[in-house]
Amino acid sequence: MINMAEKVLMKGNEALAEAAIRAGCRFFFGYPITPQNELLEYMARHLPEVGGTFLQSESEIGAINMVFGAACAGVRVMTSSSGPGISLKQEGISYIAGSEVPAVIVNIMRTGPGLGGIAPTQSDYFQATKGGGHGDYRLMVLAPASVQEMVDLTALAFEKADEYRNPVLILGDGVLGQMMEPVVLPAPSPEKTVEKPWATTGKGDNEKAKLITSLYIQPEEAERFCDHLRAKYSAMEERETRFECYRTDDAEIIAVAYGTAARLCMAAVDMVREKGIRAGLIRPITLFPFPSAPLRKAAEGGAWFLTVELSTGQMVEDVRLAVGGRQPVAFYGRSGGMVPDPRVIAARLEELAEKKGNAETAQPNEGGAA
Incomplete structure (x- = not known):
């Protein structure tokens, strides 16, 4: 030690x-x-x-x-x-x-x-x-x-x-x-003494038996x-809801990812920012409780979303619930132990930004899944 x-x-x-x-x-x-x-x-x-x-x-x-x-x-x-x-x-x-x-x-x-x-x-x-x-x-x-x-x-x-x-x-x-x-x-540090009167450590003469x-x-x-x-x-x-926002203040496209996938997305966000695409990242730190509020706020501001996971798509359901159909939520994932290249994630962000631009030019956005 x-x-x-x-x-x-x-x-x-x-x-x-x-x-x-x-x-x-x-x-x-x-x-x-x-x-x-x-x-x-x-x-x-x-x-x-x-x-x-x-x-x-x-x-x-x-x-x-x-x-x-x-x-x-x-x-x-x-x-x-x-x-x-x-x-x-x-x-x-x-x-x-x-x-x-x-x-x-x-x-x-x-x-x-x-x-x-x-x-x-x-x-x-x-x-x-x-x-x-x-x-x-x-x-x-x-x-x-x-x-x-x-x-x-x-x-x-x-x-x-x-x-x-x-x-x-x-x-x-x-x-x-x-x-x-x-x-x-x-x-x-010295062990913290946390009072646990419920613990089954025996009872005093004037205490009731403890039952868990x-x-x-x-x-x-x-x-x-x-x-x-x-x-x-x-x-x-x-x-207790905890999350990190990365370059989201002016973001029109927001990646949502946790753990290792979030690190890959952070690199991808930096890549597309160099091309003038206003992208950002919301990283949940607590998966329960899930940070729905920043996603909802970003959706109300018009952002579109790309959920990135090292799976076939599980957290994406909570992202869609948080967004509530206000804006599209796309998904990209790898499974089986495959870890995506940040350049591929960057390409997906670029594709989503292009779709958003075309949709805004053609007609008002009606939300849904991208």
Whole structure:
């Protein structure tokens, strides 16, 4: 473990693991799967150095239920996996959300569906944001676009998990997990004491027994609980939406992308700007809550949109919902582990700009999909 605040060159998976330890994570349960194995290995090596517990479970199902148990005791706990492993964890994630206990879950995405392959994609967006398990629950989903953000958003994930008593998912891809970049690590700090009177750590003489459950037999009681959860998720939407706007002040064409795809789009935007095309980028940092407001505002200002993903198109649905038919939303994606060249994205932005110019010359825009 690095013992001081400094700028170092680190692989994304390892930087995230180090950030978790510095954020007070003291329990980790997981099972190997590429392309996130370095995270598991780093925790196995360094978590015991700070008095923490690492355990490679017998399966992903075992790992998430160990996370559930540790979370009920009020400790900071994390697990990580990739798409197929996260699929196996879904029932446990639903239980954690339904029991209102905090935990951090990391998905370093690989190709799919099925077993897929180890190459990077962004094809787990639906799984992450729409609730891959059963019931009316949501996860806060953070989408880093650099190794530095993998560090910064990990600390935020633990804070928000505790604040909302809800699991938080960090959604990266194989590029971010495997690439190396310089990062500034925060100085190790004393573990923060977060009051958790609900935690199952035993009861005092004058206390009632503590019970954590997601079981509500009576329909009226179950509905009240689901309404309580809905109010919590609404609070997240009001307070926790995060995004980055790049060169959008005068943009007529706006790319929408997250993670690695956003970095490619940023380069593409710069390319077409040199040709006089007023393009910009809106990068969601929280995928839930989704940053609908800046998209809606840009649409009301007349901008057209190009959603770019390392998938066959999943986030594009949320972009279209946010735009609400006010302006066209086009899509460009690569899948199976193929990463697009920024020059190809730039060409798509140019095509969309030309369509917009022709449409405005011919007739008023009626919105819809491009």
